[in-house]
Amino acid sequence: VVRQDLMDGMAVGLDDGGINGTGSSNQPTGLLAVSGTNSVAIGTNGGAITWAKVVEMETAVGTANAAGMNPTYLPTSKVRRAMKTMPRISGTAPLIQEGNVANGAPVEVSNSVPSNLTKGSSSGVCSAMIYGDFANLVFTLWGGMDLIVDPFSESTKGNLLISAFQSADVNVRYAAAFSKCGDITT
Secondary structure: HHHHHHHHHHHHHHHOOOOOOOOOOOOEEOOOOOOEEEEEOOEEOEEOOOOOHHHHHHHHHHHHHOOOOOEEEEEEEHHHHHHHHOOOOOOOOOEEEEEOOOOEEOOOOOOOOOOOOOEEEEEEEEEEEEEHHHHHHEEEEEEEEEEEEEOOHHHOOOOOOOEEOOOOOOOOHHHHHHHHHEEEEO
């Protein structure tokens, strides 16, 4: 159970690095920071997700000849909620997201995608969404996870320290295979 909890925590950390990594302080350069990705903006102060912006994200990747085989939308939970309740055309059905599909592509959710961004006067209420072929986001693990059990350092307190280590790297193979929108008000 402890080993699985540590592995799950490391997986969340790797996902976070692949999405939000700044490229400094031993962080990888994640999708939101890497240069060469396609950017789609909603407005000066952000705005609600629309069908036109969902299609624009796909078009930006397609225009770069980088659509790949399995493009996917990766929103926050807040953006997914908006897409599941927002009609494609005002006042009519269908919705932007039907089931787990939007615009013919699967929708996966990650709360590693930020939902506290600022655009213009929309302070801390903007979310990001990424669209692309995630086969171009490569996670490399160098060996397995190492567990070190230390029964000595805190033995007088009756504690056992368990440390986990994983050598890993993240790389964006082809940045044009992704588009990002960082000003969806949620």
